Amino acid sequence: MKLPRDVVRELLVEPGRPASLANRSTAAPKATWLPRSGDGPPSRKELAEQDLETFRSELARAQQLLYADGRWALLVVLQGLDAAGKDGTIKHVMSGVNPQGCEVVAFKEPSTEELRHDFLWRCARAVPQRGRIGIFNRSHYEEVVVCRVHPELLDAEHLPPGSDAGGRLWHERYEAINAFERHLVRNGTRVVKLFLHVSKDEQRQRLLARLDDPGKRWKFSAADLAERAYFHAYRAAYEEALTATSTDWAPWYVVPADHKYALRALVGGIVVGAIDDLDLRLPPGDEATIARGRETLEREG
Amino acid sequence: MKLPRDVVRELLVEPGRPASLANRSTAAPKATWLPRSGDGPPSRKELAEQDLETFRSELARAQQLLYADGRWALLVVLQGLDAAGKDGTIKHVMSGVNPQGCEVVAFKEPSTEELRHDFLWRCARAVPQRGRIGIFNRSHYEEVVVCRVHPELLDAEHLPPGSDAGGRLWHERYEAINAFERHLVRNGTRVVKLFLHVSKDEQRQRLLARLDDPGKRWKFSAADLAERAYFHAYRAAYEEALTATSTDWAPWYVVPADHKYALRALVGGIVVGAIDDLDLRLPPGDEATIARGRETLEREG
Numbered sequence: 001m002k003l004p005r006d007v008v009r010e011l012l013v014e015p016g017r018p019a020s021l022a023n024r025s026t027a028a029p030k031a032t033w034l035p036r037s038g039d040g041p042p043s044r045k046e047l048a049e050q051d052l053e054t055f056r057s058e059l060a061r062a063q064q065l066l067y068a069d070g071r072w073a074l075l076v077v078l079q080g081l082d083a084a085g086k087d088g089t090i091k092h093v094m095s096g097v098n099p100q101g102c103e104v105v106a107f108k109e110p111s112t113e114e115l116r117h118d119f120l121w122r123c124a125r126a127v128p129q130r131g132r133i134g135i136f137n138r139s140h141y142e143e144v145v146v147c148r149v150h151p152e153l154l155d156a157e158h159l160p161p162g163s164d165a166g167g168r169l170w171h172e173r174y175e176a177i178n179a180f181e182r183h184l185v186r187n188g189t190r191v192v193k194l195f196l197h198v199s200k201d202e203q204r205q206r207l208l209a210r211l212d213d214p215g216k217r218w219k220f221s222a223a224d225l226a227e228r229a230y231f232h233a234y235r236a237a238y239e240e241a242l243t244a245t246s247t248d249w250a251p252w253y254v255v256p257a258d259h260k261y262a263l264r265a266l267v268g269g270i271v272v273g274a275i276d277d278l279d280l281r282l283p284p285g286d287e288a289t290i291a292r293g294r295e296t297l298e299r300e301g
Numbered sequence: 302m303k304l305p306r307d308v309v310r311e312l313l314v315e316p317g318r319p320a321s322l323a324n325r326s327t328a329a330p331k332a333t334w335l336p337r338s339g340d341g342p343p344s345r346k347e348l349a350e351q352d353l354e355t356f357r358s359e360l361a362r363a364q365q366l367l368y369a370d371g372r373w374a375l376l377v378v379l380q381g382l383d384a385a386g387k388d389g390t391i392k393h394v395m396s397g398v399n400p401q402g403c404e405v406v407a408f409k410e411p412s413t414e415e416l417r418h419d420f421l422w423r424c425a426r427a428v429p430q431r432g433r434i435g436i437f438n439r440s441h442y443e444e445v446v447v448c449r450v451h452p453e454l455l456d457a458e459h460l461p462p463g464s465d466a467g468g469r470l471w472h473e474r475y476e477a478i479n480a481f482e483r484h485l486v487r488n489g490t491r492v493v494k495l496f497l498h499v500s501k502d503e504q505r506q507r508l509l510a511r512l513d514d515p516g517k518r519w520k521f522s523a524a525d526l527a528e529r530a531y532f533h534a535y536r537a538a539y540e541e542a543l544t545a546t547s548t549d550w551a552p553w554y555v556v557p558a559d560h561k562y563a564l565r566a567l568v569g570g571i572v573v574g575a576i577d578d579l580d581l582r583l584p585p586g587d588e589a590t591i592a593r594g595r596e597t598l599e600r601e602g
Contacts (some may be wrong), residue, residue, distance in 0.1 A: 093398075096396055100436075179461050208599070283519035285518040301505070
């Protein structure tokens with residue numbers, strides 16, 4: 001199964017065009033969730049969940065082939081504000097995948113060692129090897145978003161010599177990110193960038209729900225609340241970053257995140273589609289070795 | 302659900318006692334697979350598959366709690382000859398686990414950089430952080446098994462100064478491994494070591510089947526066949542290593558691997574049991590922060 005092409009196109013941030021996040025946090029306009037023929041009237045949610053189930057099993061199959069083929073890697077970059085659903089998306093979309101072929105890297109506050117390197121260093125070290133799926137839960141984009149909203153984090157010690165947190169710095173960072181990703185793509189890594197877009201009101205509902213859930217309330221931190229005050233500054237920083245870094249080789253998708261069922265089905269569909277586009281094949285194996293192997297083993301019997 | 306205690310005990314290599322691998326490759330004597338009351342006469346295989354399904358979902362739950370609790374890590378060490386079922390076990394037992402909390406490290410032939418470090422270096426760097434499950438697909442035990450069977454791999458350059466591949470070297474390596482694992486255990490990492498034990502004849506059947514499967518034949522290498530000639534040397538090396546390194550803090554389990562269904566259910570049960578033994582709990586969260594959070598968010602509404 002594939003996500004319809006016009007659905008995917010609707011989520012795409014077209015390279016060279018300004019990204020706008022206004023009114024894009026609810027289910028994708030064209031798409032979600034296509035009513036289909038069948039008996040009974042399943043709800044949108046049920047349809048999306050069925051589709052997610054299909055995408056999950058297709059993903060398990062696609063990953064196996066990615067692994068066997070061994071020529072390509074897939075890097076999925078997940079960005080989004082607190083409570084946009086990054087962790088839940090990983091859990092619900094990627095569980096079922098063989099963990100041997102999938103690595104998730106969650107980037108937290110940088111360590112002292114990381115801060116003393118250039119801003120791409122820790123991400124460059126963590127990209128997946130060929131044959132694997134790598135998932136960045138937050139990524140190098142924090143460096144043009146969080147730092148943009150909070151320039152006080154850019155300690156002079158961690159800036160390039162002679163630099164300040166002015167416009168030129170961000171421009172240089174976008175340029176570096178684009179060059180980094182182009183390099184990855186040229187060397188066999190498909191880069192899929194997903195901005196999970198949650199509205200301010202839905203974020204509020206989710207944070208409140210988190211407080212009521214004994215399984216989740218321990219995750220709540222004062223920082224979640226403090227960052228919420230910058231909601232609009234984050235949105236502006238994302239709009240600029242998405243505009244500057246949605247490229248032909250590594251475009252951004254804005255995935256509406258206000259309905260989790262739609263979010264997950266869309267992410268599942270995009271990721272499966274990205275692997276399927278790679279024209280993967282099973283390596284044939286070496287015929288001479290195989291023939292000799294069969295002969296030797298059969299002789300033993 | 303738990304694996305019965307006497308089943309687990311039967312698989313255990315009792316610390317201080319010599320390990321014997323004779324006749325231990327078929328389904329665990331006491332255990333596999335316990336007939337149970339219920340309607341109809343399900344086969345052993347069906348019973349084992351049902352139990353695996355149960356263990357898989359319990360594992361997903363247990364891992365979530367391990368992650369939330371955050372005080373412990375789990376390291377699963379998988380060893381076994383070619384075609385013993387290491388990859389399949391990871392795929393069938395661990396798929397379903399949230400890949401964000403699980404990392405699989407497959408140790409292949411060491412790189413030049415790795416060879417120029419001590420023999421534990423690359424494994425020590427790869428242990429899971431607290432809250433996570435780490436799976437070693439092959440491990441530091443290759444260094445006392447493969448190198449034992451093929452001492453020619455121990456280039457003089459890679460040995461400690463003044464050392465040779467004689468008995469003292471292996472003794473020192475066992476000692477180092479035991480100390481390394483004791484250190485991990487003392488620092489909050491539970492270490493579960495599983496030797497997947499396949500018989501020579503079953504290995505032959507599986508290698509032959511691999512040659513007939515277009516999805517797998519590309520994996521077949523001349524080395525698989527060459528190593529088969531050392532089957533008995535490997536068994537002897539494993540018996541010695543298991544005897545020397547089954548400790549109170551990190552015991553070995555010999556898991557019969559000739560029946561994949563039994564192998565997988567047993568591994569699932571042992572891993573779930575290891576996490577459940579940890580007495581995990583959800584962190585309570587900070588009450589003052591939670592109260593302030595609720596107040597702020599509700600005021601907005």
